[in-house]
């Protein structure tokens with residue numbers, strides 16, 4: 255159902271700014287009402303013409319957020335979940351026992367663990383490959399058995415870039431779907447569905463909400479098909495729907511996504527350039543730098559910026575990295591990403607034993623503070639006490 259604020263007549267930026275701009279007929283309010291009701295009155299002739307029945311499968315505020323995400327991704331439909339993890343696992347639970355998944359070696363840690371440890375209980379088999387190499391994906395795919403190829407691009411925490419169009423071709427030749435965790439790229443910098451992906455996943459906790467005050471996830475599907483109906487069923491029966499309060503906050507956050515992200519991309523580039531020649535920094539990992547192995551592909555696959563995430567590798571090693579993170583004042587030492595406040599994290603500490611993350615790596619999520627202040631703070635922290 256097209257609405258005033260999701261009309262193809264206007265640019266994405268204009269539509270986003272009014273993401274809660276459906277004018278309520280009764281009150282003429284410019285922001286959407288928050289619908290808390292868990293149940294709906296049945297019509298006297300025993301029908302449910304409003305299409306709403308009960309709050310576990312569906313909610314009007316949740317639907318508003320879904321319309322905005324579907325608009326952003328150019329999707330046939332979107333579903334929001336209580337977390338990014340519940341969105342991703344809903345897709346995997348829509349597969350049948352015995353089916354096979356191909357996933358990247360370097361990807362969001364908690365989801366990689368779920369695929370490694372818990373997916374087996376559902377009867378899924380999973381192979382992890384270097385997803386930056388399309389040939390490695392092609393070798394791992396088993397026609398007729400592989401039902402899902404999963405990508406994350408740029409991926410945590412090295413921001414390597416994978417070729418969505420190439421992976422889509424490989425998946426489709428084997429009659430599998432391609433699903434892309436596009437959390438870091440956001441729908442504004444990369445549109446996986448237009449590159450051939452079948453499903454896009456977001457941790458809406460990150461850039462979409464953008465204020466570090468909501469845990470949420472989203473899936474968007476290229477087609478309203480049988481698989482999508484199955485995903486809807488999984489969400490409804492397991493009760494993974496996002497709460498209406500959180501959906502309201504997510505809608506509010508999304509109204510400023512374009513403005514936030516533009517500034518975050520700009521500051522991340524400035525910070526990446528500054529530290530790429532810093533004597534205490536061995537390497538800056540940012541797809542926007544020509545030195546990054548994924549730069550050429552990122553330049554093709556991402557429009558309008560290379561994102562707000564980067565990592566630095568501290569020349570003096572792990573202990574020096576942990577100590578530098580201990581000395582920052584403006585950056586906040588915390589996990590997560592995509593919020594208005596800048597975060598710094600010694601990533602190996604949170605990922606734990608067995609992580610492929612380099613021990614000397616500090617992950618930076620660039621917020622909306624002045625880039626000059628962020629650089630000065632991190633410069634001072636890297637200098638130590640001298």
Ligand SMILES: *Cc1c(COP(=O)(O)O)cnc(C)c1O
Pocket residue numbers: 337338339340362365406410435437438456457458459460469470471591
């Ligand atoms: C945070 C994150 C997730 C998990 O999302 P939650 O909302 O924390 O459940 C998945 N993928 C990426 C890339 C993330 O950053």
